[in-house]
Amino acid sequence: MTSNENIGALAPALKEPAHRPITVLSQRSTPVLGARYWVLITMCSIAGCNLGDFISLYLNLGHWIGLAPLALLFAILLIGERIGRPSEMWYWALLLVVRAAATNLADFFSHTLNIDYSWTIAGLEGLQVLLVLGVSPRQRDEASGIYGRPATDGWYWAALAIAGALGTAIGDCTAETFQLGTAASTAVLGAIYAVLLVVGFRTHWSTQASYWLAVVAVRAAGTTAGDWLAFPDGGLGLGLIISTILTCSIFIGMPMVWQRRLADFG
Template sequence: MQLKVIPQPGLRYWLAMATASMCGANLGDIIPDVLNMKAAAGLSMLAMMFALLLVVERAVSGGFELFYWIAILIVRAAATNIADYAIDVARLTYTGTAVVLTLILIAAVALDRDREKSTAGSFLPSADGLYWFTMLMAGSLGTVIADGLGHAFGPVQTGVPISASMATLGVLAVMAARSRLGSAGIASYWIAVVAIRWWGTNVGDICAYFLSLPASTATTAAGLTVLLLVLRTRPARRNASASSLPRA
């Protein structure tokens, strides 16, 4: 389940992750709202898409960074559907779901501690099975936080912009803390992912409200493509090198 080439975290990476978060959130909403698919059918379809992506990526010699971002979109869409299923179908509370997802995320991150460099505490994603599971949980948690706060401040026309504003401040605070501490450790990486997923859910909903769901999905997908093509300041790192990193 490990990809050959993955991007290194940096400004380009986080901008792309934010854009992918909007696009993936809209893509996840398309499954029930446009395709009229049940949660189980939608998640099964996304799982097959992810498996097909891995097969194609293995068949292509050398590997390409594009596969990583397609995987991010698929996992992001799945996270949206998991969060929606927990609230709308299973009838769980936002708070209870967020607590459970937080505990699962903490456990997954604890298992992933050996991915940090012992010399600099720098976390470099190693896109294997545990990484994608953690990404799925982080995306689901960010979606639940966004939707919960979006409904907590009155009607969604008011609540979603308020939650989006809070998410913006949260993302800026996390990124500022990462920069000030001079460390990009595993915990701050996943906190940043959750914050960006929260932000992407709310901002994606706002874009879909003004543009329509399909138009917002297409627009954010185009934006992600342009961003990745234009901002090529940091080379992708071959995942095979991850095995050579010293263990903490």
């Protein structure tokens, strides 16, 4: 047996469906819900906040029109994953686009339409529950170990977008309405996120609630962290250009530098 055959024999087989919808990523393009996943999604939440604000505020596209180029980019990435080489970078690129769009979506409701945060949060929370009911359970196979991997489909991406918008509204509400500021809000929301991570890992992300509550929490903390980096009011005040380049560069580089390891499988 050759060395390549040895590698193939040791690697867990990933069975792909013969025909899959365009919104369903290859299993080789979908990360496992291990520690690496949650570190990357944390950075993605911060980068997505800055990128969304950069598109709507710095490029002056506004919260509503700014969604159009992001929707186009999302479609291009889905097609690229289908015709290109499977890689987790497709998932992370799609997630960054969804996070940026979620920032603009939440700001459209709360800032453009001037809907009170309480109503915005309540409405998004109700919609999130309805969408999660349609999301498939985690994919579990030999290659994904005890944690499984997200089952990506149209329901999943829609639920991610609304979860991101909900987290954005919660983060802004905490910093503005509760007047905690971006620094203190990041600490409080980050602590809640940490607790949810502990619960999720101890239960192996066995329920929909454990996963989606953590996703909303990381988006809330990522919103205030991104604002803390970009804006001077209680933050570092790096500006949208520098903060967007910085956070997006770190996020894009992380999955390439931190390759998936067997430890992530459980």
